[in-house]
Amino acid sequence: MxxxxxxxxxxxxxxxxxxxxxxxxxxxxxxxxxxxxxxxxxxxxxxxxxxxxxxxxxxxxxxxxxxxxxxxxxxxxxxxxxxxxxxxxxxxxxxxxxxxxxxxxxxxxxxxxxxxxxxxxxxxxxxxxxxxxxxxxxxxDLNIRAFRDEVGDAIGVKNLVDVRSPDEYAGRLLAPAHLPQEQAQRAGHIPTAANIPWSKAANDDGTFRADDELKTLYADAGVDFGKDTIAYCRIGERSAHTWFVLHEILGQQNVKNYDGSWTEWGSLVGVPVALGDEPGKA
Amino acid sequence: MCGATKGGLDLKGVDVDKEAVIQGQVLRGDEPVGGAYVRLLDSTGEFTAEVPTSATGHFRFFAAPGSWTLRTLAPKADPVDRQVVAQYGAVAEVAVTV
CATH class of the missing domain: 3.40.250.10 (Rhodanese-like domain)
Known part of the structure; x- marks a missing residue:
């Protein structure tokens, strides 16, 4: 693509x-x-x-x-x-x-x-x-859809990309700021996930940034293009936007969208959760 | 939008004590601008949310306490940035002129 x-x-x-x-x-x-x-x-x-x-x-x-x-x-x-x-x-x-x-x-x-x-x-x-x-x-085609067990196995192994806003990633907010605060049971992010908000891939007018800017954006945030990638957000719509950038615009193989996203992960019993602005350890 | 009151959006049903509300109206001269886009940027300039304005030019965000920037995009106008501080239990009202 x-x-x-x-x-x-x-x-x-x-x-x-x-x-x-x-x-x-x-x-x-x-x-x-x-x-x-x-x-x-x-x-x-x-x-x-x-x-x-x-x-x-x-x-x-x-x-x-x-x-x-x-x-x-x-x-x-x-x-x-x-x-x-x-x-x-x-x-x-x-x-x-x-x-x-x-x-x-x-x-x-x-x-x-x-x-x-x-x-x-x-x-x-x-x-x-x-x-x-x-x-x-x-x-x-399940090559482009990730489920929770695969996400758990990807911690510290694959690229995990959390595309929500920094406040949602850190656990200071549970949902985008234009919606009343509700959703997952717990706030935070999946350990080792990099926070690359979907919005960094788009210009103010909603068009996508240029290919070289996009490559630099993900590489600088620690995405290793030699590895498989799973993107997630809150309910899977913003991460579909990032999946589109990585898989369709940049032509990266092995990119999946985890549509369960934070509303699933943040409500699961016993799974690891990281708080704060750092990715956290596996 | 029907029922919109002058001076701001109706807050019926919103528990203001638990929300840090930022809301307002986009105007061109005295005329409200519907279909403009208001972006909420955090203190580092990072995008947090965006809403289109209503037919009466109104917008609303449920933010967190702190300093924010509202960036407004409207047809045939340059983007306009406005600084705003939000806190729980208060409604920050912002009028934006493009």
Whole structure:
């Protein structure tokens, strides 16, 4: 993967949004954002109602994902272009899903909704309904998803990258500062994890930094590109953003997103937790 | 946003004693700016959170006690930085003009 194959610009979207075989999809944390205005032709996926299982803590399975995309009118050979608010957090999360379920051509709009709005580009509240398809998701690719036992085994062995804010990493906050304080039972981070906030990979306008800046960012923070990497955050959406940077833009192999993230690790009984600004010992 | 009161967002349902609230409004002249982006940066300048403003230009953060910078990005305007101090039991109100 590379920047060219994984990212598209706002100009590209303006030019190609009406092309047959191009499907724009908005995914937001604030699920009402789409209804107030979206890029013409874009459909919406709700990261919670559409992408999470309604009962268990897990995301939708292969059959559910197939049914969802069939219902929304997405074909297996479509070029799917994802974008959203919060600097593309949830769009990157959805991108990771599409990759997990083997979609061939999926892209992220660089800068997402924010860059689009700051450019004063057009948004519409026109309702979009695509004709149903027969989408067939592939077996989930677990080479890009990490589970808790693997994370525990990675302490002091693999690169662990905690992409939350410094205050969350150190244990001074349990959740991003725009949300009321709740979530995991305990604060802190997984021992030996480096704190490289997702935001360092993005410019103020939400676009991704240049490749050489990104490489320097992770290398300087102690990421050994010769080793496997697991990224995590609070619920896996910001770490999907970092997974996108490492795996899709920089083309690093063996990068996984731990979507259980801190809400799981910080609630597990008996696991090691480090407090403070230092990574801590294995 | 319907129901927004002049002078700040409604704090109904928020236990102010347990939160260090930073909130305010983004204005261009006397006009509120909806759809601007307000970023909350910590004392080292590191990004902590970001929210878009409401139709009435309002924003709110639940921060921790301490010194913060609000960086506001709005269409057709240069970014504006404002310093603010948050503490439990108080609501820091900030008006940002772009």
């Amino acid at each position: 590379s920047r060219e194959s994984a990212l598209v610009s706002a100009d590209w979207v303006e030019e190609h949004k009406n092309d047959a075989g191009v499907v724009l999809i908005e995914v937001d944390e604030d699920v009402s954002a789409y209804d107030a205005g979206h890029i013409a032709g874009a459909i919406k996926l709700d990261w919670k109602d559409d992408l999470q299982d309604a009962v268990r803590r897990d995301f939708v399975n292969q059959e559910q994902f197939s049914a969802l995309l069939s219902d929304r009118g997405v074909k297996n050979d479509d070029t799917v272009v994802l974008y959203g608010g919060n600097n593309n957090w949830f769009a990157a999360y959805a991108y990771w899903y599409f990759k997990l379920y083997g979609h061939g051509d999926v892209r992220l709009l660089d800068g997402g909704r924010k860059r689009w709005e700051l450019d004063s580009r057009e948004l519409t509240d026109e309702v979009v309904k695509r004709e149903a398809t027969e989408y067939a998701a592939k077996e989930p």
